[in-house]
Amino acid sequence: MVDKLSLTIKPRLKPYKLQWITNEGGIIVKDHVSVLISIGKYKEVICDVVPVEGEHILLGRPWQFDKQTLHDGLTNKISFLHQGKKIIFYPLTPQLVREDEIKMIETLEK
Numbered sequence: 001m002v003d004k005l006s007l008t009i010k011p012r013l014k015p016y017k018l019q020w021i022t023n024e025g026g027i028i029v030k031d032h033v034s035v036l037i038s039i040g041k042y043k044e045v046i047c048d049v050v051p052v053e054g055e056h057i058l059l060g061r062p063w064q065f066d067k068q069t070l071h072d073g074l075t076n077k078i079s080f081l082h083q084g085k086k087i088i089f090y091p092l093t094p095q096l097v098r099e100d101e102i103k104m105i106e107t108l109e110k
Contacts, residue, residue, distance in 0.1 A: 002049055007033040009049055018050060027051070040067075040082060 015030040067080040
């Protein structure tokens, strides 16, 4: 995503180890990027840069607490209010997950 959006990578002042992101013992997070975003009062977010195989966006504390976010564990939907409008993020269907896995395997084989 960093390459696709031509974001400028900056070094973190204090790198840290992220354990859960890989099965190989974690990675060292040493870079971050600034992303301009316009959702409510948020105009910019600072994102750590880590290698991932999918296009996942991890919503952190501001979304969980400032936006009264609700996660339905049964359906895996995430909902919140933004400017008086209810926003719902839906999970991928099993078919879309499988298609994504096939694309990742093909990319790794290349």
